[in-house]
Amino acid sequence: MPTETITIQTEAGHALEGSLELPTGLTRGIALFAHCFTCTRQSKAAVAVARALSKEGIACLRFDFTGLGGSGGEFGRAGFATDVADLVLAANYLVERFEQPVLLVGHSLGGAAVLATAEDIGADNIAAIATIGAPSDVPHVLERIKGDLVAIRATGEGEVSIGGRAFTLGREFIERVESVDLIAEVNRLRKPVLLLHSPTDAVVGIDNASALFGAATHPKSFVSLEGADHLLLDSRDAEFAASMIASWAHRYLPLRDDWPMPEEGVVVKTGHGKFGTEVHTDSHRFLADEPRSVGGDDTGPTPYDLLLAALGTCTAMTMKMYADRKGWPFEGASIHLTHERDHAKDCVQCDQERAKIETLDRRIEIFGDALSKEQRERIIAIADQCPVHKTLENLCVRNCE
Structure with missing residues (x-):
């Protein structure tokens, strides 16, 4: 702290x-x-x-x-x-x-x-x-x-x-x-x-x-x-x-009235730590930070943790929703995500002198012994249809006045 x-x-x-x-x-x-x-x-x-x-x-x-x-x-x-x-x-x-x-x-x-x-x-x-x-x-x-x-x-x-x-x-x-x-x-x-x-x-x-x-x-x-x-x-x-x-x-120190929840989107506010910030959605509040190894207080996930979590949670929800709709014996999944900063050497379509390619690696493990091989393959394939995956593929960040 x-x-x-x-x-x-x-x-x-x-x-x-x-x-x-x-x-x-x-x-x-x-x-x-x-x-x-x-x-x-x-x-x-x-x-x-x-x-x-x-x-x-x-x-x-x-x-x-x-x-x-x-x-x-x-x-x-x-x-x-x-x-x-x-x-x-x-x-x-x-x-x-x-x-x-x-x-x-x-x-x-x-x-x-x-x-x-x-x-x-x-x-x-x-x-x-x-x-x-x-x-x-x-x-x-x-x-x-x-x-x-x-x-x-x-x-x-x-x-x-x-x-x-x-x-x-x-x-x-x-x-x-x-x-x-x-x-x-x-x-x-x-x-x-x-x-x-x-x-x-x-x-x-x-x-x-x-x-x-x-x-x-x-x-x-x-x-x-x-x-x-x-x-x-x-x-x-x-x-x-x-x-x-x-x-x-908590019962006697209610949240201050001058911190309203946003009606839409996410609001991020600077906190007291070197990197600590507070994230507000329309119904939740949580902290984001950096680890102590880089000068943070380690009181919350890092920005890249949150990015990976967004992709991972959306992937899990999409797979479960699809399997449930099909009535398949899906018993859950474990999704491990990592971020690597420079993969230009692996890209045959880019100018390696000018481009810097970053990757999000996702490893998916499906649970459910009663699932057929075809069902497993289809659930894995549907993972790429998750909304966050599509957003990252077509991402354009704008700074609005």
Whole structure:
């Protein structure tokens, strides 16, 4: 997926750094991912979810909270309230840039943060909210901190260890965490909510999901991440969570009205990748791209893949239609197509010095043991009568104003 580096300035004077995962094609929606406590935007869950959403046409910004990863500021003095303020800034950036509501996605404490941030972002700017392993009681994160919190309250700051990493923690951090009533925040939400949680989560127990689900109003949904650990360290768990969120988000991020389906023909629109484009018919949308070996993102078939597919599918349909009309015991076909660029040496009717001949090679395998030799030969012969084959033989491309 195309990735754009984003920098957002805070009122405190430091910058938040993020990675905006863009769809190869057009953008149908936007999302904001909040990472887990002391993690960064490079966590497996953050990367997997952001890229899964981008595959669905949803641009997703994953960024580092204050004092973590590439973002400035002091993590130990920030606290939960600063995480909320960071999310508001990031959400406002996305809404202003793309001019549509945002899907909020949060992992662990990031999940609690997106739930608590909704009111500050504004109902009109939020499409829906999804959380992964979110706590229902924000102060519980203090239990994950190894250090003398009583001394920090008394002296103003002190050294602690969180997840094996050393931090200097301030009194304000502790006070801001303790002041959050997340259940009350969730109960006030009037937005679609999806909660994903593992019953085997040893860090944030499944009872947290039950409390959040009970506090939330409809529409609300729950997905079990059975067997997954809290951080989704197994990439398969991260990808499963990502696919669930992406599928669920479709209901709340409808296709933009300014991308109408063409009444006739095909419309191709340039996307965000180096070669990525989006193809629109009167009833379908899909991507075309180039492989990574030539600088593409490999998110769709190449133009020549589509050309070969057009000939192959039309050939298959024509053969089946003919055999069905005849009532023959045709059981299908396999058609293998390749494209070769220069066959002037094989052409006895052209000037080999001036002409460049390209070929589309087609190998057809017919299935159906009960077919006679004559029936097989006739089905093969009818393949050349397919409309696309005839079009390619008589092709003339015009550029219309």
